[in-house]
Amino acid sequence: MGLKQNLHKLKEKYKGTKMAPAFNALHTFLYTPNETTHSGAHVRVVDDLKRTMNTVIMALVPCLIFGIFNAGYQHYAAIDNTLRLDPLGNFFTWDNFILGAWTVLPLVIVSYVVGLGVEFIFAIIKKHEVEEGYLVTGMLVPLIVPIDIPLWMLAVAVIFGVVIGKEVFGGTGMNILNPALTIRAFLFFAYPTWMSGDKVWVHGAQAMAGQPDAISGETILGTLAANSHPVYSLWDMFWGFIPGSVGETSTFLIIIGGLFLIFTKIGSWRIMLSAVIGAIAMGLIFNGVVAQGWIQEGSKFYGLMNEPFWHHLIIGGLAFGIVYMATDPVTASQTNKGKWIYGFFIGFMSIMIRVFNPAYPEGVMLAILLMNVFAPTIDHYVVKGNINKRMKRAKHLKAKTA
């Protein structure tokens, strides 16, 4: 008898007990249940919630692996600047991987253990099956935090995000805000010294601060907000050999992941495209303002406003947010027209917050959370608009026939 049969037997044994949901969660995560729908007219497709989630995780894995290498690379490159002369040659090395894995994997483990722990507790209290909602969130969270964030802070934030961001609204599928971004926003407002500045993006920078061999790694947005010029080339930014949150630096891999999500029809291309259009629109407006001479070089907005509009797409977390978080099917708009509006404003607001709010150098987190709140309203008016249009047509037809 195989493992699957044994698991089925155990499932029967624990049926109806308190621990059943916890056990079932593990069981159906690994195998198809032995009882599936077999009668009546049901729509049967392979992509259930679990499959959807696993697809997104597959799209995230390249970012995670890249993030692991990048964590090590940024650390060693900050100590020895000559490494940056040949990023590709010095990137995929064992040293980078070992250091990166040593720092990144604990984040992944804490995120999953704490998040799933909360889900299990709620499932047992509320006596329902464990929902799969945390699978993607748990993978997103370690990718959008700075590398050196203390693990206990991450644990506190995950508990907050899952309980306040999701469980109080009724669990998976009912949440208004994206849980991963709720977790990041919590960290951002609760422990700002660990979430921004030039000491958190490179492993070891905080510990070595003030010493003779101190290292620092300002993100590109931080550098621009300070009106100075980033030292990285555009290709470095595109490939991702730059400091930043763990998994969001490589625009190249994010585009690959985005295409994969579009191809598998998991992510909405409407949201991704309209968000890019929105970001470009706002970027062009700011470029225009600079070109008109309304903003002088001394202004504190000059650095970010003067940045050519398309650079905004490859720096910071904008691409990562658009591809993996704006497209979250639960918190995004549901109607196609709504998705265009929703996406456009995410891109538009991201760049606006980025430029105008130096305290929050990355705007995509706040922009997505803001539009999450507006998504139901957008849908409401799109649906209402459709109803009105059809009513008009019906009236028109009636008048014709009468």
Next chain:
Amino acid sequence: MGLLSKKDSRLILDPLADNNPITIQVLGICSALAITAQLKASIVMAVSVMVVLGVGNVVISLLRNVIPGKIRIIAQLIIVAALVIIVDQVLKAFAYELSKQLSVFIGLIITNCIIMGRFEAFALANKPWRSFLDGIGNAAGYGLILIIVGFFRELLGSGTLLGFKVLGDPIAKTGLYALGYENNGFMLLSPMALIVIGIIIWVQRSRNKELIEE
């Protein structure tokens, strides 16, 4: 309770839990968000509201047959305003630092919906003694939530309680801070006060299912 009849004691006890002005009637939220970053401010606010509401209820109750129905709101406003100014002046005289810290929010007690709410709903139709108890009870219910919120926000946000460094010194890194603990800056922002109140509401309603609205 020997001092109070059963009916009277309900006037005090009900607003503390099952008919709490903040968590059940959702009144007075504004000040609960604004001044609860520190426990001391919460306590002063709770006491101030108790004075205003207790005395105000009695005054309104005494005048209830004199005030014409059509202008009762403005009459009530004048009474609250007078009481609030007295409280404000007393605070300025005896606790200047605190009154500076509470700044405009003592003055804004006038707009606290709990006060007008109790005047309208209770004092205008009841005798002075019962109105007094009702005022004290509701102010206590309000103050209780304020103090709970203030306790958690000050403890987690600043690591202090009433100004005492109960968790150690964050700069010298003693106590909990030696272990790497850090204050939660989010606790000092108003949104977190709303979330703390939300959690209190959640806990209260899950313990007593009758309180859950349709």
